[in-house]
Amino acid sequence: MDYLYWTTDIPGIPQHATCDYLNSNQDGDPATDVAWAQFSDPVYGSAVCAVRTASDSSVCDQRLVSLNVTNIQNVNHWQHQMMKTTCHELGHTVGLDHYYPQAPIPDFPPGGVLDCMASQSVDDYDEPTGSWTYTYNSHHIAHINAWW
Structure with missing residues (x-):
């Protein structure tokens, strides 16, 4: 996913090795930052x-990022x-957190623009196929750039 590379200041670094689960401070080598898996939780x-x-x-x-493909x-x-x-x-x-625009007491998107950090199903929103x-959103991108 090159989206972080193209829209933020995070450098795109290709991963050409197997996942290194040792802590970077433990052996001094760069380690895998994110590993993806499939799982079967109810989320x-x-x-x-x-x-x-x-x-x-x-x-x-x-x-460790896991996706429940069956639920999706x-x-x-x-x-x-x-x-x-x-x-x-x-x-x-x-480092980004959730927000809940569909909650009984709405938690509106930071910066006022809906983005992928909104919780719940896309079908719960007026524009389920929108960008x-x-x-x-620019608020989250500003945080990413400041942190990284």
């Missing part, structure tokens, strides 16, 4: 911390749900 996806940094245990060094394919606009879930979980790996399903 669309998750991005859990697999390894914390040795120097600061509050910082995640590597994440049960959505009417499942292709856009797949893009949204992938974008959403990748957003978690760079918001695979993009980050």
Whole structure:
């Protein structure tokens, strides 16, 4: 997914090796930042911390991102749900959080523009196939650029 490379200041670095699960501070070698898997939880996806940094245990060094393809394919606009879930979980790996515009007390998008960090199914929104399903809004991009 080159989207972070093209829209943020995060450098695109191709991965030409198998997943290295050792902590970067442990052996000094660059490690895999994100590993992707398929799972069967009742949600669309998750991005859990697999390894914390040795120097600061509050910082995640590597994440395991999992997608529930079966749940995703049960959505009417499942292709856009797949893009949204992938974008959403990748957003978690760079520090972005959820927001809930469809909640009983709406939590509106930071910056006022809907993006893939919105929670719930794409079918719950007025524009389930819009570009918001695979993009980050300017507010989130500014955070990514400041952090990375």
